[in-house]
Amino acid sequence: QKEVEQDPGPLSVPEGAIVSLNCTYSNSAFQYFMWYRQYSRKGPELLMYTYSSGNKEDGRFTAQVDKSSKYISLFIRDSQPSDSATYLCAMSAMDSSYKLIFGSGTRLLVRP
Amino acid sequence: DSGVTQTPKHLITATGQRVTLRCSPRSGDLSVYWYQQSLDQGLQFLIQYYNGEERAKGNILERFSAQQFPDLHSELNLSSLELGDSALYFCASSHTGGEGTEQYFGPGTRLTVT
Numbered sequence: 001q002k003e004v005e006q007d008p009g010p011l012s013v014p015e016g017a018i019v020s021l022n023c024t025y026s027n028s029a030f031q032y033f034m035w036y037r038q039y040s041r042k043g044p045e046l047l048m049y050t051y052s053s054g055n056k057e058d059g060r061f062t063a064q065v066d067k068s069s070k071y072i073s074l075f076i077r078d079s080q081p082s083d084s085a086t087y088l089c090a091m092s093a094m095d096s097s098y099k100l101i102f103g104s105g106t107r108l109l110v111r112p
Numbered sequence: 113d114s115g116v117t118q119t120p121k122h123l124i125t126a127t128g129q130r131v132t133l134r135c136s137p138r139s140g141d142l143s144v145y146w147y148q149q150s151l152d153q154g155l156q157f158l159i160q161y162y163n164g165e166e167r168a169k170g171n172i173l174e175r176f177s178a179q180q181f182p183d184l185h186s187e188l189n190l191s192s193l194e195l196g197d198s199a200l201y202f203c204a205s206s207h208t209g210g211e212g213t214e215q216y217f218g219p220g221t222r223l224t225v226t
Contacts, residue, residue, distance in 0.1 A: 099145065099170060100147075100155075103154075104154045
């Protein structure tokens with residue numbers, strides 16, 4: 001079993017829809033949670049960064065962390081065709097390296 | 113633009129060869145991470161350097177090695193290349209490499225081994 005599980009999609013939604021992306025994890029030592037957006041053949045771009053449980057909002061993006069359920073979510077409001085990309089969740093523990101453990105990514109397609 | 117630069121963008125080489133990938137971190141960042149992204153394995157952590165010193169190793173093959181230089185740029189050396197080494201190699205940097213620091217990724221180097 002992988003440490004971080006993420007539905008690969010693809011997820012296809014109409015423009016303007018609210019998108020919900022999710023990851024589950026098994027390692028209770030994870031404390032830092034991130035969402036990255038990756039366009040085809042490009043480097044991952046950091047969207048959201050949260051520590052421990054709770055919500056964080058930035059523009060059209062909201063990240064939620066539920067450590068009791070080992071479940072994190074990213075919500076995208078008023079989705080745009082330019083949001084079409086692969087979304088990767090990533091996590092790290094408070095160990096010596098803070099290396100990131102990634103989910104496999106969810107491919108999102110926003111239809112005009 | 114994350115501020116992390118990687119060269120070259122593309123590399124095509126033959127099996128058994130050796131290549132060097134280069135990364136320059138964002139200005140002020142002391143820590144560099146190397147990741148490999150392949151279709152079947154996703155993004156996998158390889159190795160981390162902090163201010164010139166190796167800090168952590170992940171699933172890095174013995175044929176691979178890295179170093180970080182005094183000017184903080186880093187190089188990843190891949191030797192005795194195999195077809196399965198074909199992948200995207202990303203470098204990321206963070207300010208301290210410790211608690212509470214975000215990692216910013218470069219554009220990657222696409223390695224094709226033929």
